[in-house]
Amino acid sequence: MRQGEISLAGLLALFSLYLMWKSTELPIGYIRGQGPGGGFWPFWLSVGMLLSCVAIAWNWWRGKTPASVSDEPLMDSFGWRTVLHVGGGVTAFVALISVVSMYGAVALFFVYYLRFLGRHSWALTLAIAIILPIGLFFFFEGAMQISMPQGLPFTQPFFDVMYDIIY
Amino acid sequence: MEALSFLADGVLVALEPLNLVLILIGVTVGLFIGAMPGLGSVNGVAILLPITFLVPPGSAIIFLAAIYYGAMYGGAISSVTMGIPGASTAVATTFDGRPLALQGRASLALVTAALASFVGGTVANILFTLFAPLLATMALSFGPPEIFALMLLAFATFVGLGGDDIPKTIFSICLGLVLATVGFDTISGEPRLVLFDIDGFLRGIGFIVLAIGVYGIGEMLWTIEQTRGEVTTTNPKMTFKGMVADTKEAVRRGWKGTWIGSILGFFVGVLPAAGATPGSLMSYGVAKMVSKNPEEYGKGTPDGVAAPEAANNSASTGSMLPMLTLGIPGSPTTAILLGGMVIWGLTPGPRLFVDQSEFVWGLIGSFYISNIAALFINLAFIPLFVWMLRMPFTILAPLIFVLSIVGGFAASRSMHDLWLIVIFGLSAFFLRKFDYPLAPAVLAIVLGPIAEPTMRQSLLLSSGDPMIFFTRPIAGPITVVAIILILLPAIKLLRRKRSEKTA
Structure with a gap:
């Protein structure tokens, strides 16, 4: 310290x-x-x-x-690992937004955090990682009329289907 | 009496169907946000600010104020049940709330917190009704030197009253003020401080970006690292009969702390930049100081829960007063509310009470309604909150990160700002590790755009003579008080050294 x-x-x-x-x-x-x-x-x-x-x-x-x-280290190896995994996860989340869209990045971040950091079951992980981004889509794009980043062109079919539901 | 008739009109505005629904939703959302560890009223208001553009400005501020109220009530819940404060304002609540929960008296602690919050809010509302017009009238005679002197006082309060490391507090204030200057010079119109020549900085750095970075990312990382990802929870028993008995005990053993917190909290809350956190800490200290059994504090006494909880609610209302009448936010949350009001085209400050009296009194009326709504909603939801907080932290944490990032983008619509949120968040984590207080920086980024032009206009008025801040009848005393507050820690140090020498 x-x-x-x-x-x-x-x-x-x-x-x-x-x-x-x-x-x-x-x-x-x-x-x-x-x-x-x-x-x-x-x-x-x-x-x-x-x-x-x-x-x-x-x-x-x-x-x-x-x-x-204080002669204590700033953080022990567990602390550094935790910060690296969580801080790194958030950084990767933001980096992925331009590639797989905001909603895709949210889903991947949940899979990473819930499954690999939280060690939750695949069933719970997938349930949250699928339902929450869809809920966020309806809230922001539907109710709030705020367009989130859509990433690279390969995500377009997903957005076409979702926009068909809203409009 | 005039105030009472305005207030009656205001209560009627708050009871309009749209506003009443917004109050009920706002209080409930605020309760949940406040009850989540790592999320406080500041996050709730920051994240939900964009939603308010869907309703008229008057209703929007009522909604945000209701969230603010709800969050103040909710902050105590995770302090008691999980031992980590739902918000910085509920830090002092953990001192006695947590021991009570560990003794299996979580229900007593939660009921005490709810009742104390209600009394605190009510006392503050009455004081607000009586003092707001007075302060507003006084504030009409404020020119640039007076406003700059007030800004100086706001920052001086942080330095003088805060228990934090003084050089680090000053660093934090200066950093926030410098970050506020990024973008364009408002007077000459030239680009200024475009950091590392990155074009994104031409748009400036928004206060929401810093607030979400610091509170949504930095504080969360800090909590995860401190608790090593394992937040321990207790399982308080909740029965109706038990709650009635706890209510009686809370009134009997918590009334003293409640009154101290209610009065002290309001006046600390009114102080620019002080806000609910120092208000609750000071009330806890005073309640302990005047108690006949100070040794009970820290071991689980209802008074120790009541004092900070009454204070943080009272201070929340108190901090609205300088925000509305003078345009100075008393806390990071009111700083965000202030930002919101500016976006809606309302100018907080002396003219607001004259030009937008219906808006102001509608807001004050909504404080009364929100407070009553918050008490009942809180009591009714306590068992549910406890259930929600039993959700593993490994689910809660990613939810908070996602809300921060998605909310951050919704507010600014810029990837540059999202990266800034991440950078601010990671930086805030390391600064926090070394005890740098970050609330002053968040306040400074909001106050900077008010402080700089008023300082430059004042110096232009006086042809560059800084004595203008000392010689004017209102600006002078404020500047002197600010300087005394800044020097207070040094004076205390000198007195202590002198008394050590004589001893």
């Missing part, structure tokens, strides 16, 4: 510096007759972020926060 705290502060300080540099694309000073320039507000807030990082590092140096005096 101790190493993680200072590494994160360093990373955030670098991000603050990037934001400061990016803010200078617009004037960061006072322009007579116009007030502060467009970059003034984000620039000085980024300076505030950088100073906060310095204060966090100072507290770390003095051992003032729980993380800065």
Whole structure:
């Protein structure tokens, strides 16, 4: 935890510096007759972020926060595995939306989570993975008139059938 | 008396068939959302915001306020039965609610929570009716320097009253404010902070994107990692006779905490940016401080459930006051409500009570109706909620992720924003691991677009002299209070060091 705290502060300080540099694309000073320039507000807030990082590092140096005096690892192997499986699953879910459509990605995500992470039976997994995306389709496309991404062309026959039901 | 006649009109508006149905649906949906671990009123309101475009703005805000009310009631349910708060506002409820459940008194804890929530909501509604017009009249004299001073006060409250790490809180506030500037400079019209030159950032970063990322993905990941995916549940016994006996016991042993929470919660809720979470924590602390048996706290006393529950309901109503009268949200949820109102073409702030009085009083009337509806719906549904919460977490968690992603897309219709939700969610998880508070960032991204133009207009008025924030009669005292609040932690530290030296 101790190493993680200072590494994160360093990373955030670098991000603050990037934001400061990016803010200078617009004037960061006072322009007579116009007030502060467009970059003034984000620039000085980024300076505030950088100073906060310095204060966090100072507290770390003095051992003032729980993380800065903790010798424990950030997460054990179980924790990392869990975060990788769940966080990775959500990332893959979003990546799949452009390929198999929103509803297809929802179904695949349920299969992955319920069957492989939750170890539920195939019957329950398939029931939820089929019924829920269909329910979401009727809710969003039918009731709310919101079109979700339809993925690559091969999903079109499915959408044709579903739209025939709605309209 | 004028307020009473407006209120009567408002109650009639809330009782219109469409609005009444929306209240009943909203409270029920809110109860379920609030009762789900990892989902709170903020998620409910954020996810369901797009649905409200189907009804008129007045009815839409009534629906969202009903969800807010329901979620406040529901937050206690998973705190008691599962030991994990349904929302951050119900964190303090776990302190005594969970021990009561472990003693097989979950029913007492749940009934106490429901009754305390009702009293808290009612007291807050009465205070709201009395104070809202007063504050609204005062607010009419607010110009850019005063509004900016208020924004400063909102952030100062977080720094001064929050128990979190101060530099990390300030970092979070600044980050939210910077993220709010991404897109175009509203005054010069030039592109600004287009991060890594990705065109998607030209559209700016919406508050819903950050809110869903932080609460829907980040908090969920954190809960799964903390509980190692195994959320333990208890099986409270629920019988009608038992509930009647528990009601009597809840009134007898929880009245003190209820009153402390109701009054304190309202005033903390009214403070810009404070909201229901610090309100409930402070009420728990005060109830324990004034109790004759403070040692009972943390071991399962109804007062320890009543104080935070009364407070979070009271504060929820309280936080609506600055949102409606001044345009300043008192909590992340009201921040989202505020965003919704702006989208519907309503401008929260001093003029709202004058220009849209029917809307405002309809909303206040709906608070009364929602509160009564929430009490009865809550009591009736308690056994069902307990059954639902017995659903394995491995089913609940993917449901929440799916709702977050689908809801996020429905709100923005952009894949770029979906990726941002994932990035914010993963970042929020790691920031949370190192105790960075993220609620200030969510608030800041909403307040940023109000704070920046008012600051720039003020400095333009004064030809660049920052003393304008100190010399005006209303802005001056607010700025001074804000600065004192910001310096409060440092003052406390100095006093402690001095007393250590003298000792």
